[in-house]
Amino acid sequence: MRDNRLGLRYWTGQRVTRRRVLGGAVAGGAAVAAIGLVGCSSGSKSGNGGSATAVATGTVQDGYQDGPGQPGGILRVRGLAVPTMNPFGPGIFALAQGLVLGYTVFDHMWFVPTDTGDVELFLATELEQPDDLTVIASLGEATFHEKGPAPGRAIDAEDVVQSYKRFREEAPIGYSWLHDVMDDIVATDDRTVKITNRFTWAWVFTSSNAGSPITSSIMPKEILRGYDDLLRTDAIGSGHWTLAGHDNGTNEKFRKFANFRNFQNGRNITGQPFLNGVDFKEITDDNAALAAFRAGEIDTHGFTSRNQMDATIAALGDRIVTGSDLSRDYLNLMLHYEPPFTDERVRKAINLLIDREEAILLLNDGDAVKCGPMPPAHKRYVLPDDDPDLQEYFRTDVQEARQLLEAAEFDFNSELELKHSNRPVDSQLAQVLKEQLGRGGVQVKLVQEDLIKWFSQTLNQHQFQMTCFQHLPYEDPDLPLRFYLSAEGDRPSNFMDYQDADVDAAILSAAKELDEEARVEKVREAQRVVMKKYAPMLNVLSAVNFGGRYSYVKGSIVGRGSYGGFNRTTWLDDAGRRQEG
Amino acid sequence: MLRYTLRRLAWLPIILFGVSAIAFFVLRAIPGQDPAAAIAGQGATEVQLERIRSDLGLQRPVVVQYFDWLGNLVRGDFGHEFKTASSTGATSGLPIREQFMERFPESFQIIFLGLFFSVVFGISFGILSAMHRNSPIDYFVRFFAVLASSIPEFFLLTLMIILPLYFWNYSQPVGGYVPFYDNPMHYIRLMLPPALIIGVGGSAGLMRLTRTTMLEVLLSDYVRTARAKGLRQHTVVLSHALRNAGTPIVTAVGTAFIAVFGGSIIVESVLSIQGLGQWFFISTLARDLPVVQFLTVYTAFIVVLVNLTVDLSYGFIDPRVRYS
Numbered sequence: 001m002r003d004n005r006l007g008l009r010y011w012t013g014q015r016v017t018r019r020r021v022l023g024g025a026v027a028g029g030a031a032v033a034a035i036g037l038v039g040c041s042s043g044s045k046s047g048n049g050g051s052a053t054a055v056a057t058g059t060v061q062d063g064y065q066d067g068p069g070q071p072g073g074i075l076r077v078r079g080l081a082v083p084t085m086n087p088f089g090p091g092i093f094a095l096a097q098g099l100v101l102g103y104t105v106f107d108h109m110w111f112v113p114t115d116t117g118d119v120e121l122f123l124a125t126e127l128e129q130p131d132d133l134t135v136i137a138s139l140g141e142a143t144f145h146e147k148g149p150a151p152g153r154a155i156d157a158e159d160v161v162q163s164y165k166r167f168r169e170e171a172p173i174g175y176s177w178l179h180d181v182m183d184d185i186v187a188t189d190d191r192t193v194k195i196t197n198r199f200t201w202a203w204v205f206t207s208s209n210a211g212s213p214i215t216s217s218i219m220p221k222e223i224l225r226g227y228d229d230l231l232r233t234d235a236i237g238s239g240h241w242t243l244a245g246h247d248n249g250t251n252e253k254f255r256k257f258a259n260f261r262n263f264q265n266g267r268n269i270t271g272q273p274f275l276n277g278v279d280f281k282e283i284t285d286d287n288a289a290l291a292a293f294r295a296g297e298i299d300t301h302g303f304t305s306r307n308q309m310d311a312t313i314a315a316l317g318d319r320i321v322t323g324s325d326l327s328r329d330y331l332n333l334m335l336h337y338e339p340p341f342t343d344e345r346v347r348k349a350i351n352l353l354i355d356r357e358e359a360i361l362l363l364n365d366g367d368a369v370k371c372g373p374m375p376p377a378h379k380r381y382v383l384p385d386d387d388p389d390l391q392e393y394f395r396t397d398v399q400e401a402r403q404l405l406e407a408a409e410f411d412f413n414s415e416l417e418l419k420h421s422n423r424p425v426d427s428q429l430a431q432v433l434k435e436q437l438g439r440g441g442v443q444v445k446l447v448q449e450d451l452i453k454w455f456s457q458t459l460n461q462h463q464f465q466m467t468c469f470q471h472l473p474y475e476d477p478d479l480p481l482r483f484y485l486s487a488e489g490d491r492p493s494n495f496m497d498y499q500d501a502d503v504d505a506a507i508l509s510a511a512k513e514l515d516e517e518a519r520v521e522k523v524r525e526a527q528r529v530v531m532k533k534y535a536p537m538l539n540v541l542s543a544v545n546f547g548g549r550y551s552y553v554k555g556s557i558v559g560r561g562s563y564g565g566f567n568r569t570t571w572l573d574d575a576g577r578r579q580e581g
Numbered sequence: 582m583l584r585y586t587l588r589r590l591a592w593l594p595i596i597l598f599g600v601s602a603i604a605f606f607v608l609r610a611i612p613g614q615d616p617a618a619a620i621a622g623q624g625a626t627e628v629q630l631e632r633i634r635s636d637l638g639l640q641r642p643v644v645v646q647y648f649d650w651l652g653n654l655v656r657g658d659f660g661h662e663f664k665t666a667s668s669t670g671a672t673s674g675l676p677i678r679e680q681f682m683e684r685f686p687e688s689f690q691i692i693f694l695g696l697f698f699s700v701v702f703g704i705s706f707g708i709l710s711a712m713h714r715n716s717p718i719d720y721f722v723r724f725f726a727v728l729a730s731s732i733p734e735f736f737l738l739t740l741m742i743i744l745p746l747y748f749w750n751y752s753q754p755v756g757g758y759v760p761f762y763d764n765p766m767h768y769i770r771l772m773l774p775p776a777l778i779i780g781v782g783g784s785a786g787l788m789r790l791t792r793t794t795m796l797e798v799l800l801s802d803y804v805r806t807a808r809a810k811g812l813r814q815h816t817v818v819l820s821h822a823l824r825n826a827g828t829p830i831v832t833a834v835g836t837a838f839i840a841v842f843g844g845s846i847i848v849e850s851v852l853s854i855q856g857l858g859q860w861f862f863i864s865t866l867a868r869d870l871p872v873v874q875f876l877t878v879y880t881a882f883i884v885v886l887v888n889l890t891v892d893l894s895y896g897f898i899d900p901r902v903r904y905s
Contacts, residue, residue, distance in 0.1 A: 081853075081863060083664045083665070083863060083867055084664050084665040084674075085665070086665055086666075086667060086674075088667045089664070089665060089666065089667060090663065090664055090666065093664055093867070170667060228667065228672040232665050232674065232675055233675070247757060247758070247855045248680070248683070248684075248855050248860075250757075250853065250855065251757045251853075251855075281755065281757060281853075282755070282757070282853040283755050283853060284850065284851065284853050285739075285742065285755070285851050285852075287739060287742045287743055287746075288742045288752075288753065288755045288851070288852070288853075290746070291742050291743070291745075291746040291751075291752040291753065292752045292755065294746055294750055294752065295746070295750055295751060295752030297752050297754070315750070450866070451866075452866060452867070452868060456615070456618040457618070460618070
């Protein structure tokens with residue numbers, strides 16, 4: 001059925017905030033930190049040694065809140081290892097690479113900020129959708145970095161086309177959109193790119209799709225054929241940063257690209273980025289990162305907890321600005337769709353046993369919010385707190401759960417296996433769930449696995465009875481719902497092997513609705529269907545993140561998702577920095 | 582002596598062959614180690630996985646893969662990383678040889694400095710302790726030795742990061758090696774504390790062995806005779822006693838080297854130093870089998886070489902020992 005040929009695999013192409021990627025675990029923490037932390041909210045109380053806000057501020061700042069930016073200076077931020085610089089590298093490593101280089105070294109045609117959901121034009125100066133299946137993008141004038149096989153060459157439409165096609169050929173993580181939704185991409189002339197889809201797809205511009213920081217990166221067409229040695233060691237694009245150096249994929253040094261395009265979404269952005277560059281410092285240990293921040297060796301920091309933030313405020317006072325933001329990542333319990341979980345009463349009972357309020361206290365010291373099918377950070381799409389279906393989903397009732405289990409003839413003598421990765425957040429969640437399910441007489445045996453094994457075998461090959469984990473922080477509302485879809489493209493089933501025609505219909509209806517307001521409603525309706533069926537991915541909570549920066553770091557974009565990290569409006573107040581010494 | 586040396590050297594390739602075979606086959610026998618799955622990422626179809634296996638030669642019998650790899654290793658071709666290959670396996674990753682040459686100097690400096698402190702602390706405190714038996718110095722050294730061998734290095738490293746932070750707002754530099762000639766002060770700040778920590782860890786055993794051996798020697802007749810002749814204390818201790826206590830101490834230095842070698846993996850990982858230890862760590866997590874195999878054989882080679890050097894040194898330290 002064509003409707004099911006969505007071709008979007010899980011964990012694919014999604015935006016991930018740079019501070020939280022994979023909990024630093026892949027390949028010794030396969031991802032990245034910190035430039036995103038530049039975007040920590042400055043809207044909270046901070047100065048004069050005051051305390052930070054207790055909850056996520058939800059403040060959105062566009063980067064102009066601190067007045068005109070001063071040019072110059074190098075921002076120093078925390079980074080984690082990128083195992084490969086190859087954009088076409090092995091799946092999960094390419095993800096880590098893309099999150100560092102996408103929207104920084106590589107330019108893109110557009111992006112979709114999380115807070116507005118509107119398409120913001122980057123390299124594209126005009127977008128046209130003549131019909132439901134076609135997107136035509138006109139490109140502005142821009143040039144590639146002064147290195148590699150095409151130094152300083154003007155970008156043409158064929159560069160965009162060839163980049164997309166190379167990503168489609170390689171098909172590592174996140175790229176199945178290119179296979180199953182997108183039918184073709186062609187250059188109709190030097191400045192025009194035409195994308196045709198196989199079917200109507202409302203999410204086409206978002207970060208899980210053609211706005212991916214990874215697979216929509218634009219590279220010179222020359223480098224895409226025959227320059228694999230260069231691709232493994234360097235990154236050449238047309239973004240606002242040039243890659244000036246790195247140590248085996250770490251400690252990247254980015255420097256301002258002097259010839260960066262001067263337009264964005266109809267605005268003149270001449271002079272951006274204001275910074276001369278950004279230096280990443282690989283710091284794998286959280287204590288070492290905090291030490292580096294407090295000693296002034298890095299300019300921004302993501303705190304591991306509010307306590308840590310408060311202690312740092314006490315030590316540094318108004319020298320720093322702190323804030324909080326609701327994370328887009330979320331914790332869940334996933335049940336494999338096999339007995340006893342094929343019985344809806346059992347799934348409902350498991351959900352009734354999950355005490356989300358207690359989990360928030362135990363796991364996040366109260367700094368988190370309950371999470372339904374849609375992570376609450378997606379404010380535009382999430383159901384309101386007083387929604388009856390959502391309240392029912394969040395309800396905890398051990399007695400009722402026990403009655404449901406008995407009615408379903410659940411075998412209380414059997415022990416259910418709950419697999420989890422060795423990431424601390426996953427292990428802690430597993431402990432809490434074991435305790436809570438135990439209150440209803442559900443015996444749980446915990447099985448810990450290392451992250452790569454858990455990810456590639458347990459999750460991807462659906463080899464679990466129950467598993468729990470922290471989802472990546474998806475930057476669009478599309479992906480969280482699609483986890484419940486029965487099948488996508490060449491993937492015959494979802495992680496849970498769960499199949500439900502009503503759930504599929506509700507999710508696909510939203511995905512094909514091109515009218516924005518109608519789509520928002522359909523997304524909400526799809527959530528209700530998922531909850532009423534107790535679809536076997538039971539979401540638990542979303543954490544509040546805490547961040548800080550020295551007060552001389554100004555002009556950051558805040559509250560727009562990870563894209564804030566790529567912003568070009570950050571600037572350093574010279575006087576403030578000199579005062580810091 | 583020459584025959585003994587040659588005989589020991591002849592064992593070297595046999596030991597390395599055994600280690601390489603164990604490393605190769607064990608890595609492939611562990612469940613969940615399919616590099617194709619790790620490379621392809623989630624949702625890869627069996628066709629895609631087969632293509633990767635084919636491109637990387639993983640579909641061939643393991644024995645054939647092993648001898649191919651071994652043959653290349655002997656010829657100096659250490660293979661290519663998996664993790665920097667393309668996701669389809671169509672293009673290979675970075676050459677391991679180049680990566681090794683790039684990372685070796687940083688690891689060498691940490692290990693060298695760590696061993697230096699290990700030997701200096703171990704032998705000097707061991708001698709001091711023996712010379713002042715049952716004194717406060719002796720008790721302190723013995724306490725220190727027990728402490729050093731009891732506390733894991735990663736904990737000491739964490740303390741090294743946290744304590745200066747809370748007392749002086751000082752941060753141990755992490756993330757990025759800087760050569761001494763580029764920035765001597767940064768180099769010292771970066772390398773000295775971790776070298777001291779792995780040196781302390783490696784010195785504990787050496788300290789206790791030196792003390793025990795020296796106590797025995799200091800009570801021997803020829804030391805009493807040397808003292809009776811009116812020789813100075815340091816001449817008696819360093820020229821007469823220490824030399825005769827040398828054989829077991831050199832053995833312990835070999836063991837300390839291996840401890841320091843292992844400690845460097847933790848140090849490099851925690852302090853983000855781009856050395857061989859950190860490479861080994863991330864490659865293990867990434868299922869990068871060619872790197873893990875190579876580094877296992879390399880480590881075995883170093884350990885065997887150190888043990889051989891220690892064995893051969895006996896003859897030079899103690900003339901009574903002769904290999905014939």
